[in-house]
Amino acid sequence: MKVVQARQIVREALREADIEIDGGRPFDIHVRNEALYRRLIGGGTLALGESYMDGWWDCEALDEFVNRVLRADLESYVRGNVKLLWNAAKSRLFNLQKSSRAYRVGEHYDVGNKLYQAMLDQRMLYTCGYWKDAADLDGAQEKKLDLVCKKIGLSQGMSVLELGCGWGSFAKYAAEKYGARVTGVTVSKEQVELGRELCRGLPVDLRLEDYREVSGKYDRVISIGVMEHVGYKNYRTYMETVDRTLKDDGIAFIHTIGSNKSLTTANAWTERYIFPNGMLPSIAQIGKAMEGLFVMEDWHNFGPDYDKTLMTWHENFVRAWPKLKDDYGERFYRMWRFYLLSCAGAFRSRAIQLWQIVMTRPGTEQPCCRVS
Numbered sequence: 001m002k003v004v005q006a007r008q009i010v011r012e013a014l015r016e017a018d019i020e021i022d023g024g025r026p027f028d029i030h031v032r033n034e035a036l037y038r039r040l041i042g043g044g045t046l047a048l049g050e051s052y053m054d055g056w057w058d059c060e061a062l063d064e065f066v067n068r069v070l071r072a073d074l075e076s077y078v079r080g081n082v083k084l085l086w087n088a089a090k091s092r093l094f095n096l097q098k099s100s101r102a103y104r105v106g107e108h109y110d111v112g113n114k115l116y117q118a119m120l121d122q123r124m125l126y127t128c129g130y131w132k133d134a135a136d137l138d139g140a141q142e143k144k145l146d147l148v149c150k151k152i153g154l155s156q157g158m159s160v161l162e163l164g165c166g167w168g169s170f171a172k173y174a175a176e177k178y179g180a181r182v183t184g185v186t187v188s189k190e191q192v193e194l195g196r197e198l199c200r201g202l203p204v205d206l207r208l209e210d211y212r213e214v215s216g217k218y219d220r221v222i223s224i225g226v227m228e229h230v231g232y233k234n235y236r237t238y239m240e241t242v243d244r245t246l247k248d249d250g251i252a253f254i255h256t257i258g259s260n261k262s263l264t265t266a267n268a269w270t271e272r273y274i275f276p277n278g279m280l281p282s283i284a285q286i287g288k289a290m291e292g293l294f295v296m297e298d299w300h301n302f303g304p305d306y307d308k309t310l311m312t313w314h315e316n317f318v319r320a321w322p323k324l325k326d327d328y329g330e331r332f333y334r335m336w337r338f339y340l341l342s343c344a345g346a347f348r349s350r351a352i353q354l355w356q357i358v359m360t361r362p363g364t365e366q367p368c369c370r371v372s
């Protein structure tokens with residue numbers, strides 16, 4: 001295909017989203033390499049992200065560009081692409097999130113604590129904040145932690161298992177504010193090392209362990225941002241793990257990004273560069289996985305809060321970049337900006353959601369801790 005033909009196809013597609021090539025609005029794109037058009041037609045979402053990393057195009061308001069692209073469903077223009085079809089087939093043939101591959105997820109969190117300390121709030125929470133009545137990121141994350149504790153009816157002396165504990169942010173908060181005893185597991189070495197240091201002296205046990213390997217019985221079993229790494233072939237396994245480790249009268253809780261559609265593949269660029277083997281669950285997939293094991297007590301969506309959280313993380317990242325650039329380099333800078341801003345645009349478009357789900361066992365009394 002000639003460049004002029006490819007350019008026309010891309011131009012017409014972008015106009016469906018009211019985006020112009022080399023236009024004057026913040027969400028218009030500026031092309032630096034004419035080979036971009038054929039690359040986009042041949043490579044879809046993966047090529048979009050990689051070409052941005054390579055400096056082939058720029059956009060002042062990348063978050064709004066992605067918002068408009070998703071609202072216009074421009075992904076339909078690349079349906080049928082051979083590479084995309086292979087990714088879909090691969091996910092059906094293989095369990096990309098099986099136990100032997102579990103620690104690949106930790107690669108994202110092992111890029112360096114220095115980066116996350118600069119980007120996140122003071123408690124180091126790498127999940128959506130709850131911005132209702134919050135003035136800043138620290139306040140939004142504090143409110144999120146308290147919201148979780150209230151939803152699960154946490155009280156003094158309770159034992160909690162956290163699947164995917166990050167740097168121990170929830171564990172530290174639950175131990176300090178509620179007097180809980182928390183066991184947390186993660187597949188990131190960097191997170192375990194810093195988390196243990198931050199939780200020193202508290203009844204908190206953080207372990208380098210896959211969620212499928214946990215044992216014991218707990219009053220509460222929760223996960224904040226781990227379902228995105230479980231994979232559709234393992235949603236039932238996740239629920240069975242919760243069922244196996246939750247006491248008979250316990251409460252289970254999930255905080256996860258969710259998809260409006262039941263998918264078996266991830267965004268190709270995000271899977272390759274940000275979250276290896278990542279995948280967003282749908283309502284139907286979660287419901288099927290919990291069927292016969294749990295009663296859904298509360299399902300709360302505050303996806304727009306993730307847009308604000310991501311934009312704040314981006315501001316922090318850009319502000320801290322002069323102190324980080326020697327460790328990471330320009331290509332990483334463009335990759336990380338694309339990651340944060342494209343995710344913000346995805347939440348703004350309502351293409352993806354943020355759910356908090358409270359579950360109990362069949363036959364138990366409904367908990368009195370519904371707060372959403």
